[in-house]
Amino acid sequence: MSGDRTGRVTRRLAAILVAGYSRLLPGDEIASFAGLTALLNDIVEPNLSEFGGNIFKRTGEGVLIEFGSVVEAARCAGALRAAAVQRNRDLLPEERIALRIGINLGDVVVDEGDMFGDGVNIAARLEGLADPGSIFVSAIVHDQVAGKIDFEFVDLGPRILKNIGRPVQVYRMSGAVDEASAGTQAPAAVPGFDDRRAIAVLPFANLSGDPEQEFFADGITEDIITMLSGWRAFPVIARNSTFTYKSQTVDITKVAHELGVRYVLEGSVRKSGRRVRVTAQLIRADTGHHMMAERYDRDLTDLFELQDEIATTIAAAIEPELLKFERNRIAEQPQQSQDAYESYQRGMWHHYRHNKEDNAAAQEMFRRALTLDPNYPQATAALAIAVCNAGYLGWAADAEQNYEEAYRLGERAVALDGRYPIARFALALTCMYSHRAERATAEMRQAIDLNPSFAAAHAILGHMLTYAGRPGETIPLVEKALRLSPNDPRLFIWLPALAAAHYLLGHYEQAVDTGRRSWTLNRNWPIGLIYVAAAAARLGRMTEARAALASYNELRETGMAGWETLARRLFSNAAAVDDILDGLRKAGLE
DSSP states (O other), rough: OOEEEETEEEEEEEEEEEEEEEEEEOOOHHHHHHHHHHHHIIIIIHHHHHTTTTEEEEEEEEEEESSSHHHHHHHHHHHHHHHHHEEEESOOOGOOEEEEEEEEEEEEEEETTTESSHHHHHOOOOOOOSTTTOOEEEHHHHHHHHTSSSSSSEEEEEEHHHHHHHEEEEEEEOHHHHHHHHTTSSOOOOOOOOOOOOEOOOOOOOOOOOHHHHHHHHHHHHHHHHHHHHSSSOOOOOOHHHHGGTTTTOHHHHHHHHHHHHHEEEEEEEEEEEEEEEEEEEEETTEEEEEEEEEEEEOOOOOOHHHHHHHHHHHHHHHHHHHHHHHHHHEEEEEEOHHHHHHHHHHHHHHHSSSSSHHHHHHHHHHHHHHHHOOOOOHHHHHHHHHHHHHHHHHHSHHHHHHHHHHHHHHHHHOOOTTTTHHHHHHHHHHHHTTTTTHHHHHHHHHHHHHHHHHHHHHHHHHHHHTTTOOOHHHHHHHHHHHHHOOOHHHHHHHHHHHHHHTTOHHHHHHHHHHHHHHHHTTOOOOHHHHOOOHHHTTTOOOHHHHHHHHHHHHTTHHHHHHHHHHHHOOOHHHHHHHHHHHHHHTTOO
C-alpha cells in the first residue's frame, strides 16, 4: 500500500470491505443493537487480525474495513460469512443477523478521520446491493482474486450504482449462498405478518427494449422498497424475495399468497426519445381492487435525480392510500378481538375524522392498544398526536396538561423506535406546543432524514419556520408536501401553514385562496379561516372577511381569544401575531 500526504490529507490505493448487518425480522431496538454489537465483537474483530484488516469506521448498522491486500479482503469476507452462518444456527429466528458484504479495490482519500473516494463508495453500494448472506465484488476485485481463493464467482452483469458515474461490473462470490442466508431468512410460513398490511413491490417492467432502462427500472424498485421500509409502519417484503418475479408475467393473487401480503405495487418504465414514462399501480390483492394508479412523464436528464424524484413521489403517494384502506377495512368490521393492532387501526379511523368526539374515541382506542401492548410505537406516537391535537384545538379541559402528556408520549415513542419517522414527527409536534421550538425543528428534520417522502413532516416543518419568522422558507416546504402527496387526507392541516406564510409576506390573494381551500376540505378544521378573514380585510373585501371570522368563532369554543393565546405560544415574533390580529380587527374583531 502506498500513498502521498499533503497536510492532513492522505491518498492511497486500498482494498475496502464494507459489511452491513441488520435483523431481517423486526424486533426490539435495544435488543437489536445488542445483537449487532455482539456480531461485531464476536465475529468481525476476531477475524481481522488473521487477514490484516483494519476497522476504519463503524456505524450503527455496518463497518468499513481497510486491507492492504485484496486477496486477504476476499478471504476475510468468506470467513466472516461462514462465522455469521454458524452463529445464526444457535439463535432464535428473531435474533438472527443478516450479513451483507461489498468489496472494492480503488483510490481512497483520508481526511480528518474520514475516508472518501470511489474506492469506498463502490464498496458501500455493492454492500447495499447484496442479498442477505451474499458477498458482492467489483470487476477489479474479481480480476485480482479469481483463481487465488477457494471461491467461484457469478457474473451479475453491469450495474448502475448511485452516485457512481459509470456502470460497474458486479460479481457474486459463491459459497453456499442458500446456506448463508438460511440462518437469516424470515420463517417460510406465509402467515407470518399476523394478517397485517404487508406490501410487496414487484420489479418494475422495462418496456423500452433499452438495457440502460433496465437499471433505471430496478433502481426505482429498490428505492421504493427502501423508502417504504423507512416508514416502519407496515411490513415490506425484501428485495431478494420480490426480484424472483423479475421478467415474469405474474398473477397478483398468487404472488400475494406466496409472499403473505395484502398489497402489491407493480409498475413499468417506458422510454421514448428524451422522455420517460413511469407508471405505478397499488393493488389490494384479495379483491384485485386498484387503490392507486399514477403516471409520471419526465424529461430524461440526470438519471439518478430522476430516479430519486420518481421513487420518492411514488412512495409518498402509497403511504396515505394504503393506511386509509387499512383503517377503513378494520372499521367496517365488528370488533372481533382484544388485539392491539385492531384497536390502533380503529383509533386511526376516528383520528382522521378530526372532531372533538372522534378525537376522544381515538384516544380511548390508542390507550386500549397500549394496555394490550405497552411497547407499541405506532400507538404511542398516534396517542401523542391525538392528545396534542385536543390541546391546541380547544377540546381539552387543561391544554397545558395535554401538551406535557403529549410530550412524554412523544419521547416514549422515540425511545421505543428511534428510526420510526412518525415517532420523531410526534415528538416534534409535541415539542412545538410545549415551548421546545429548537428541539421541535431538529426532530422534524430527523423525521425527514429518516424518510424523505414524509410529506406531512415537510408541511409541519413549514409551520415551524413560519412561527420562527421565516415564512419565505415555508412556501417551498409546503409546496413540496403537496407535490409528494397531492390527494393526502391531511391537506387541510398543511394548507394553513401556506396561508400564514403568504399573509405575512403580503400575498393576500394567495392567503385567502389557500385558507379557504383548507376550510373547504374539512369544515371541522377552521384554522384557515383566520387567514381568509385577515387577508380579505386587507384587500377591502369586508363581507367575505366578516363571514370567515363568524364561521371561525362558531366552531372554536374558545373563540378568537383562544387563537391569540395559542399564536402567542407558537410565534417567536410577536410582531407577526400583531400583524395577523390587525387584519382580523379590520374584519370586525373586537
